[in-house]
Amino acid sequence: MILGAIEGGGTKMVCAITDEKGNILEKMSVPTLSPEETIPPMLEFFKGKNIECLGIACFGPIDLNEESKTYGYITTTPKTRWMNFDFVGAFRELNVPIGFDTDVNGSVIGEATFGKYKGFKDGIYITIGTGIGIGVISGGNLVHGMLHPEGGHMLLVTHQEDPMPKGICPFHPNCFEGYASGPSIKARWGKNGAEIEDDAFAWELESYYVAQAIVNMLMILSPEIVILGGGVSHKKDVLLPLIHKNFKKLLNGYIKTEKTENPEKFIVAQSMDDNQGILGAAIIGLNAYNQKQQK
Numbered sequence: 001m002i003l004g005a006i007e008g009g010g011t012k013m014v015c016a017i018t019d020e021k022g023n024i025l026e027k028m029s030v031p032t033l034s035p036e037e038t039i040p041p042m043l044e045f046f047k048g049k050n051i052e053c054l055g056i057a058c059f060g061p062i063d064l065n066e067e068s069k070t071y072g073y074i075t076t077t078p079k080t081r082w083m084n085f086d087f088v089g090a091f092r093e094l095n096v097p098i099g100f101d102t103d104v105n106g107s108v109i110g111e112a113t114f115g116k117y118k119g120f121k122d123g124i125y126i127t128i129g130t131g132i133g134i135g136v137i138s139g140g141n142l143v144h145g146m147l148h149p150e151g152g153h154m155l156l157v158t159h160q161e162d163p164m165p166k167g168i169c170p171f172h173p174n175c176f177e178g179y180a181s182g183p184s185i186k187a188r189w190g191k192n193g194a195e196i197e198d199d200a201f202a203w204e205l206e207s208y209y210v211a212q213a214i215v216n217m218l219m220i221l222s223p224e225i226v227i228l229g230g231g232v233s234h235k236k237d238v239l240l241p242l243i244h245k246n247f248k249k250l251l252n253g254y255i256k257t258e259k260t261e262n263p264e265k266f267i268v269a270q271s272m273d274d275n276q277g278i279l280g281a282a283i284i285g286l287n288a289y290n291q292k293q294q295k
């Protein structure tokens, strides 16, 4: 079966043709400029490739409510050229079933289907980069609910020694993204994460916020696995051991399982060379196809 997939990011849009086994047959990307500039080459890429469905995993916030008039739209994004853009509508002319979800839900289902830890039914994917996004699978299903999880904006307790006690999110002084995204690291320390020394306090602070967010999610969602991706996670050799240490410290022995005792088995780095998002998008398309077959 030939599947089409789009991973829609704020910097670039990745398009791929894949099979249902997780093989990427063809791939291209275009910079995320305006919809008028970016969408036409994407449409062209898919034409004549005999795709049987299309999955779109896109940055949010997006409208996933199929009853809504604006289903398939990007909604209140700060990327103003994409605000209220009908993403799904732009691809209807391909005349195949289209699945639509968040970029991070794409990544979590990509990992659950093809990754090193595949097969989990309760798992969380956290991307830490320009922003912070969290994708959730609960009981085998991607979580949508009222909208979709926006875990990057969960409120956190400020570290007592944080030199920037007010985070950079324009909505919240103390949310996860405002404290721990790539731009917040730059705002706090005056340089990008890649330029910061491995032993700097910056990483202790970063790991404190990531660990706190994971403890909060563990209490509510009880995941079997937490997978970290995104640009900042490329510092994983420095960051993961610190996250494991702070996770145990913050949990303070409250939940005792094999995984909380051995957090290196529970909080792990993405395992698919950054292909989890695009292959997850393909699965989102496949799910839409299967749903249509059932009707």
Ligand code: ZN
Pocket (backbone or CB within 6 Å): 152, 153, 169, 170, 171, 172, 175, 176, 177, 178
């Ligand atoms: Zn926020």
